[in-house]
Amino acid sequence: MPAAERTSGSVLELARDLSASLSPAEQRVGRVVLGDPVGVIHLSVTELAAASDTSVGTVIRFCQSLGLRGYQDLKLRLARDSIPAERQLLEEVSPEDGPEQVSRKVLLSTARAVEEAAAHFDAEMLARVAETLVSAPRIQFVAVGTSAPLASDIAYRLTTIGLPAYFPADVHVQDVSARMLRPGDVCFAVSHTGSTTETLAAMRTARRSGATTVALTSFSRSPLTELVDLPLVAGSRETSYRIETMTSRIVHLALLDALFVLIALRHPPSRDALAATADVLTEHRI
Numbered sequence: 001m002p003a004a005e006r007t008s009g010s011v012l013e014l015a016r017d018l019s020a021s022l023s024p025a026e027q028r029v030g031r032v033v034l035g036d037p038v039g040v041i042h043l044s045v046t047e048l049a050a051a052s053d054t055s056v057g058t059v060i061r062f063c064q065s066l067g068l069r070g071y072q073d074l075k076l077r078l079a080r081d082s083i084p085a086e087r088q089l090l091e092e093v094s095p096e097d098g099p100e101q102v103s104r105k106v107l108l109s110t111a112r113a114v115e116e117a118a119a120h121f122d123a124e125m126l127a128r129v130a131e132t133l134v135s136a137p138r139i140q141f142v143a144v145g146t147s148a149p150l151a152s153d154i155a156y157r158l159t160t161i162g163l164p165a166y167f168p169a170d171v172h173v174q175d176v177s178a179r180m181l182r183p184g185d186v187c188f189a190v191s192h193t194g195s196t197t198e199t200l201a202a203m204r205t206a207r208r209s210g211a212t213t214v215a216l217t218s219f220s221r222s223p224l225t226e227l228v229d230l231p232l233v234a235g236s237r238e239t240s241y242r243i244e245t246m247t248s249r250i251v252h253l254a255l256l257d258a259l260f261v262l263i264a265l266r267h268p269p270s271r272d273a274l275a276a277t278a279d280v281l282t283e284h285r286i
Helices: 013-021 024-035 037-041 046-049 056-065 071-082 085-090 099-122 122-132 145-159 170-178 197-209 225-228 247-267 270-282
Strands: 139-142 186-191 212-217 230-233
Touching: 013 024, 013 071, 024 037, 024 046, 037 071, 046 056, 046 225, 056 071, 099 230, 099 247, 122 212, 122 230, 122 247, 139 145, 139 170, 139 197, 145 186, 145 247, 170 197, 186 197, 186 225, 197 212, 197 225, 197 247, 212 225, 212 247, 247 270
Parallel strands: 139 186, 186 212, 212 230
Antiparallel strands: none
16 A cells, blocks of 8 residues: 555554554554543653564554654554544644633743642752753753754853754754764753654764763653663653644743853853843843
């Protein structure tokens, strides 16, 4: 069956129809997907591999056998088939909600996600990351898509307190720059899913260069968290299948803000650097 035809119907129907033609390992992935499609939506690719007693590579091959582009495509297709359209925007909204109700639900949902992150983040890991950044000769941030503005923001903010941070916007430049890192330098990735190909490539390059690797992501088990030395995890169940969700970025931005404040408090030159930054910015304001 051509891939275009495969992807036109329900992904669950495809998984059932193609089951006999899959390898035994891919069939195990299929059984988990068919047994709890909504539950799979909230799993990272690493977690699905563990649940099916396979590997990340097998999960990707299963998706490709169904004519899908990858694991995120599978999750989005499962969400489309299993979850009403309005709940894909936000769990609590309904088509009958008016502007005030929608706005309130969005704001409360975001606040709840931030509170959840505050209750479960690893403070010790955050402190280790802060100490690592303060002593690093160079700090490179890598990110793509909707995570890129967050990486750009924290890189700029760290420069305002005197740290040698930078964010190459182009993914090829990120990979090449990661190759130039040395032991003691830090490569810091920001990625909601923790499974973006370009981000993983840059982090692997940084590891080969001997740099310390750090990541901020929404999943405790993902290809990215398995790869890096210091993983920071901040996410919520309700953002796990909404690939472009604003809530995940707000949660990540809040944790990056906490990291910035922690570093500013522990880095003696920060006070003078902040004063110099404020002096420069005053020239650009009326």
